[in-house]
Amino acid sequence: MSTTDRFVPDRLRSPLEERLKSWETLLLLVAIGIFVANSFASPYFLNAWNLSDATFNFTEKAMIAFAMALLIISGEIDLSVASIIALASTAMGAAVQMGVGTPGLVLVGLGVGLLCGAFNGVLVTRMGLPSIVVTIGTMSLFRGISFIVLGDQAYRGYPESFSWFGQGYVWWVISFEFVLFAIIALIYAILLHKTNFGRAVYAIGNNATGAMFSGIRVQRVKFILFLLTGLMSGVAAICLTARLGSTRPSIATGWELEIVTMVVLGGVSILGGSGTIVGVVIAALVMGLVTFGLGLLNVPGIVMSIVIGALLIGVIALPRLWSIWRAR
């Protein structure tokens, strides 16, 4: 239309500059701080095998947290993830009793996860129900089925080859779970930050109406996100069941809140619309380091959850306090 010499630049600040000032950088500093503090607090901390063990504190939860991050960015939530683990684990246990082998067990775990995710997704996207209500409901429902099937019993007798998913090492101290965690982190980082799908997730989380008016198939995207969260719960169920070697209906109790904590600590807005996978990765490391460090110091579990809670509030409140203080 007009060919003035006025030029609108693509960006004012470089992406690198943005990154240095970001939440993720702050969180990384916190992680390093905790690492240093831990290595002073306990002589057993800086040991390759101990550190490797520590990764099991977060790998399974983090796998779900990546999918949950996308779901929360889109403005929805899934509180049934830990119950999906219970149901998937129970199904695998039942399959073992019927003589199903390792490949079959994996399929059962993934399949139950997908089905549960689809169930949540249909209720939210087809019936238009709020996801927090739906998944509080399915949280009770899925674990309830587990309890009916198992009562106070447990399934055992998983095949030797199956336990590799939870106990196997790929190389030296690098566990299979840790490698899987890294691969899944990479996949989700690419999905969220480098694809059309990821862009749609951000658009929906910022303004679902606006996204729909821009021709985004909002309900379809949300349904896929519920499927992914269910699928990742299935993956976590396989790893956790393989690691424990048994299934009880109380498996992974309370994980849903730890996973949501991990996502929020990673800088994902609980209101939707913003957040990164890198942030969730660092948050997973922070939570793992704190739990492990306190474990080495023989701090009881209940105190650990107090520390995690305080950490969450502290890390979230700090930047706000900082900006209030600077504004004076």
Next chain:
Amino acid sequence: MLNQTDMATISDGLVEDVAILALERITKTFPGVKALSDVSLRLIPGKVTALIGENGAGKSTVVKILTGIYQPDGGSLRVDGQPTRFPVPQAASRSGVTAIHQETVLFDELSVAENIFLGHAPRGAFGLIDLKQMAEKAREILDSIGAKIDPEHKLKDLGIANKHLVAIARALSIDARVVIMDEPTAALSHKEIEELFELVEKLKAQGKAILFISHKFDEIFRIADNYTVFRDGQLIGDGSIADVSEPELVKMMVGRDVSQIFPERTSNPGDTVLKVSGYSHPTEFEDIGFTLRKGEILGFYGLVGAGRSEFMQALFGITRPSAGTVEIDATPVHIKSPADAVDHGIVYVPEDRGKQGAILDMPIFQNVTLPSLGRISSRGFLKLAEEFKLARDYTERLDLRAASLDTPVGNLSGGNQQKVVIAKWLATQPKVIILDEPTKGVDIGSKAAVHEFMAELAAQGLAVIMVSSEIPEVLGMSDRVIVMREGRMVAELTEGDLQPETLVRHAAGI
């Protein structure tokens, strides 16, 4: 507070001429726009004054000054002849000025009495709300307007008409002397409008001054005693309704030279792109049918609530029609979602830019490319360089002014936000573009740019549908105009019939 008799004493018996509330030579400027310039308005006890003007004439600015929401830049405000200021809305309500808006905020879960007295409930012991007194007072007010509503019922149990009466009762609960009614009949049925008029007569008899804002001339002639006409923020005329005819009022309201501001264009329509037949919706519109050709600008005119936007949103796949067909390039298509519409080349620039048109927290470039992600990616993976190129191409065509392309759209002015929304759709290379009130809330400079651009798009062969409530815009831009009233097409006007008076007459059903 003064009553009628006191006022007559103050003004030494000149009861007839004393306005309870008067604006004198008021001026109000907003950045880039002179909303009001040197306007006066007098509200007389026991009389209904009709305020007439097109959208954008300055009516709502006057209402906001009268209710203390805006402060005038110049001129004076008089209550009972005494100069006053309303620095805050509470000052206006202390002086007995109250407004009934089209969409007064009420609370479904509260009782009728609580809704009426929210914020100024009668207090009893310990400063707690005196529920008994509140219910009694609410009943008194409801009785005074002839509403048979139990003040203890929850609001959600009432029908629309009764909710409206509660809104009126709330307005009267502050001992109102001046009642402003801003398009009060827009959402009402015929019977409810009759009831409202009875109520207005009652308020008149009680000596209240009423400012009645409406687009509907039959209502104005039915209920008003005096009139005041605004156009472009200026006072065009006022007087007694008995001394004026309807054509004279219409002329005062719309009469201006419209040809100068709009781009000259010679329309040269090509093949038919879009054919809509029998499009109907259970509640919003019925039997809409028309054809649209390449390079044509088709205007849709009507009053607020005539069903124009509702029809456009159905055409764009937001809502589903109950009957009707759409053909694009002579091929029938089924549009079930906006994504389908975009695939078929129909795009929609909505009226509500902040909620529907743009994603305000996201950067400009991401807004522009959102519907075209397939074109800037390969196998689902985004190519950032191509994304920026696409965004730059289309924002440059629209002469967008912004600090950078990664600025959030919410930081831009209304006109530039609109340019982002239009750029977003042009990037999809559509066949039909629907613009819903394209210059609403857009400053005068950008308005001309948007008009010029529309003309250019049509010249390039795009088929344009423009929904507008601004008569000059409709007349200045359209090749053809469809007028809608109450969900139906009532007229299709071409070149020769395009007169302001004709439009208003069809739209209002006179």
